[in-house]
Amino acid sequence: MSEKRVCVSDFEVEARKVLPKAVYDYYSSGAEEQVTLADNVAAFKRWRLIPRVLRDVSSVDLSVSVLGRKLNMPLCVAATAMQRMAHPDGETATARACRAVGTGMMLSSWATSTIEEVTSAMTSSPGVGGVLWLQLYIYKDRALTLSLIRRAEEAGCEAIFVTVDTPYLGRRLEDMRNCFKLPSHLRLANFSTDSLAFSEGDYGSDSGLAVYVGKAIDPALCWDDITWLKKITHLPVIVKGVLTGEDAARAVDYGVDGILVSNHGARQLDGVPATLDVLEEVVEATKGRCDVYLDGGVRRGTDVLKALALGAKAVFIGRPVLWGLACQGEQGVLAVLQLLKDELKLAMALAGCRSLSEVSRSLVRRVEVTSR
Numbered sequence: 001m002s003e004k005r006v007c008v009s010d011f012e013v014e015a016r017k018v019l020p021k022a023v024y025d026y027y028s029s030g031a032e033e034q035v036t037l038a039d040n041v042a043a044f045k046r047w048r049l050i051p052r053v054l055r056d057v058s059s060v061d062l063s064v065s066v067l068g069r070k071l072n073m074p075l076c077v078a079a080t081a082m083q084r085m086a087h088p089d090g091e092t093a094t095a096r097a098c099r100a101v102g103t104g105m106m107l108s109s110w111a112t113s114t115i116e117e118v119t120s121a122m123t124s125s126p127g128v129g130g131v132l133w134l135q136l137y138i139y140k141d142r143a144l145t146l147s148l149i150r151r152a153e154e155a156g157c158e159a160i161f162v163t164v165d166t167p168y169l170g171r172r173l174e175d176m177r178n179c180f181k182l183p184s185h186l187r188l189a190n191f192s193t194d195s196l197a198f199s200e201g202d203y204g205s206d207s208g209l210a211v212y213v214g215k216a217i218d219p220a221l222c223w224d225d226i227t228w229l230k231k232i233t234h235l236p237v238i239v240k241g242v243l244t245g246e247d248a249a250r251a252v253d254y255g256v257d258g259i260l261v262s263n264h265g266a267r268q269l270d271g272v273p274a275t276l277d278v279l280e281e282v283v284e285a286t287k288g289r290c291d292v293y294l295d296g297g298v299r300r301g302t303d304v305l306k307a308l309a310l311g312a313k314a315v316f317i318g319r320p321v322l323w324g325l326a327c328q329g330e331q332g333v334l335a336v337l338q339l340l341k342d343e344l345k346l347a348m349a350l351a352g353c354r355s356l357s358e359v360s361r362s363l364v365r366r367v368e369v370t371s372r
């Protein structure tokens with residue numbers, strides 16, 4: 001009988017026990033020395049919540065509008081590749097859990113379920129309503145990239161999150177040691193050829209995924225490609241992977257519909273700042289011209305609240321969803337989402353906030369932390 005899980009790290013402990021080592025390593029790793037991996041989480045501990053009292057918090061409303069859709073909470077699911085390594089239902093289980101709780105899911109280009117399978121799982125399952133967005137890697141082959149976009153549009157995805165921090169794959173040491181590749185029964189389901197599906201083939205004696213990215217993903221990506229993207233799709237375009245005010249202002253000038261402050265869960269350039277530490281700079285640079293979101297290291301309801309107080313419209317979680325999926329499929333993802341939702345609701349009540357409109361900058365104060 002498994003232990004009762006009362007926080008996200010309980011799910012990770014259990015997931016680690018059930019996942020093959022190479023899969024757990026792929027999911028959990030950051031790049032190189034994993035300095036940023038630790039800092040993404042530690043950054044939340046450098047801020048304190050300053051609560052207000054006597055505000056009648058008998059009812060707390062977590063609802064928020066994200067990319068034109070009302071969600072039940074400001075916490076959504078970030079793109080994580082290859083979810084069928086965690087559970088046979090993979091991305092379809094995650095989609096159903098998102099719908100049940102009423103939130104958004106960003107589907108990875110590198111999913112092990114097709115865009116159509118996941119949209120259909122999202123729309124046909126019971127629940128209060130969810131929304132699906134496509135995370136897009138831009139391939140050297142633009143016709144292929146365009147076909148992913150058209151399929152997302154036709155299937156009912158409501159936005160494109162274009163990842164801009166991956167011209168090459170970061171050095172993830174465990175994946176290099178493990179010669180990481182997909183288990184032979186799985187493929188990147190949105191692609192028809194074996195080489196694009198990251199299945200079979202020779203991926204050498206390093207991280208197979210790094211070889212795949214080197215072959216397929218366009219390292220020449222630049223701002224003009226954002227213009228291209230805006231031109232060829234009617235869907236909102238959000239840039240995923242911005243870490244400076246300067247790039248944020250530029251993104252707004254190029255007409256993006258949103259900015260996701262992200263360091264790819266610390267899996268690309270090690271040594272970059274924790275996302276929480278650059279959030280305010282990005283928010284200020286956009287001058288209210290588009291919404292700003294954050295991912296990286298969010299593990300508690302209080303983390304969500306701190307990011308919202310520093311200006312994020314909503315936050316995304318990556319790894320916690322994989323831990324839920326590994327523990328118990330759809331029910332596990334639902335449990336993780338519900339846990340964080342309950343934690344956020346309680347944190348808001350204890351801080352004296354009845355709705356997200358009452359969450360403001362004055363709710364947080366930065367402190368110097370010498371020990372935890």
Ligand code: FNR
Nearest residue numbers: 027078079080081108163264265296297317318319
């Ligand atoms: C990711 N991330 C990611 N990002 C992306 O744009 N496309 C992808 O396919 C993936 N795949 C992926 C796999 C795994 C195993 C992880 C952990 C992460 C990055 C992801 O979208 C997000 O930025 C981070 O996961 C957020 O950090 P946390 O919540 O995992 O700390």
